Amino acid sequence: MDTDDLPIALRRTRRSIGATASPAPEPTQASTPRRTSKRKVRFSDPGPVSTPRTTTRASSSTGLTPMVRRANLFRGTPSSASSHRRRSAPPSGSGLSASSALPDSGEVHFLPLRHVLDGRIQRRIRRNGLSEEMNKISAEKRRAAAQTATELERLRALVREKDAEIYELQNATIVLDTDRIWDLEREVET
DSSP: OGGGGSOHHHHSOOOOOOOOOOOOOOOOOOOOOOOOSSOOOOTTOOOSOOOTTTHHHHHTOOSSOTTOOSOOSOSSSOOHHHHSSOOOOOOSTTSOOGGGSOOTTOOOOOOOHHHHSOHHHHHHHHHTTHHHHHHHHHHHHHHHHHHHHHHHHHHHHHHHHHHHHHHHHHHHHHHHHHHHHHHHHHHHHO
16 A cells, blocks of 8 residues: 555556667668669659550549549540439529510610618618618718709809800900001001
């Protein structure tokens, strides 16, 4: 019971290592290891040059392990196992019906945002408080459009006013020039 208080390293006896008498190492000449003639295969290695007999097999090789035959590079020659397998594909077309295609006239109508969004998206927008933001954005756009229209009308009125002033000045110049010409003619005659 006395040994229970000791750590396990002290309670156990040392393992006996089979003492094999190793002969003293003989001094050998140090040399650089030489590469063996066998090359190690890497995935980036294209492999052996193909002969005409093996061209079809080698050209469809994927560089993967030989047992992986499901991945083909060429779709035109599926393996017998994969030709019977069902492949999943995206639905044909973009999900739009033929009636929603562009009309013959080439006219495109843009629907309001509330018509384009489905109910789930509209509920998410309402839940996240984005409908108020959308209302603010549309009100801001309307206000900016109205402000632009009033500014445009003001500038057009200013242009009309300047045109009228230019017309008056041209007519006044003609009248003044005519009066001056007459005065000069009178001076010459007298």
